[in-house]
């Protein structure tokens with residue numbers, strides 16, 4: 001097989017952007033899907049909750065870059081509210097982007113991987129799924145479901161050459177984290193949190209990108225169904 005093609009959702013910002021840059025640097029063909037339009041090369045504007053948009057754009061990517069055998073699902077939104085105040089619309093929106101977006105993208109790229117008898121899927125979940133997080137019940141429910149989806153698909157797809165793993169980030173310095181700090185949603189500043197983090201620093205998007213690059217590499221062909229926490233030791 002020639003140069004492999006990777007699709008990274010949420011590739012317009014933060015963690016997804018760092019993953020796209022890292023995979024590009026490693027020589028893969030990389031396309032990003034994001035709801036925010038971008039002038040970057042191979043950046044496609046897509047809402048991952050729309051299967052129609054996904055299918056259309058993946059068709060264009062296949063024409064331009066060939067079959068897609070690597071998928072990283074990083075598109076996500078957070079929610080922050082007391083559980084009693086989460087109405088069904090808000091609940092559904094968070095589940096829709098994080099969980100259903102992941103479902104749609106995996107199902108839409110899978111035929112390429114099955115045909116190639118090789119594939120790598122990495123789902124970006126969240127360290128909040130480890131022990132729960134107050135005021136984020138919908139988000140934590142969605143991210144926990146992504147971890148479960150990851151394990152189930154690993155069992156189903158291992159025999160056809162496809163590995164499926166999850167990387168739950170913890171406390172990574174991205175626009176999402178900065179927004180949460182500004183809105184006082186972190187229970188302290190980023191500096192306060194650094195003092196509570198064993199490695200005494202905030203995570204960088206590149207830390208998550210490095211874990212993804214490893215899980216995609218041939219060195220990781222015996223690793224599937226794993227939830228690889230990248231969180232500076234905050235969750236052990």
Ligand SMILES: NC(=O)c1ccc[n+]([C@@H]2O[C@H](COP(=O)([O-])OP(=O)(O)OC[C@H]3O[C@@H](n4cnc5c(N)ncnc54)[C@H](O)[C@@H]3O)[C@@H](O)[C@H]2O)c1
Nearest residue numbers: 010013014015034035047048074075076126171172174176
């Ligand atoms: N930053 C952290 O500390 C942290 C911690 C745990 C989990 N995460 C997860 O990591 C992933 C990336 O987060 P980030 O911190 O880089 O956030 P970010 O907000 O910087 O990036 C998220 C990207 O997803 C895109 N997106 C959102 N909804 C979309 C949709 N419907 N369709 C297509 N694109 C959409 C946004 O436009 C944005 O570019 C998310 O899934 C998030 O839940 C982040």
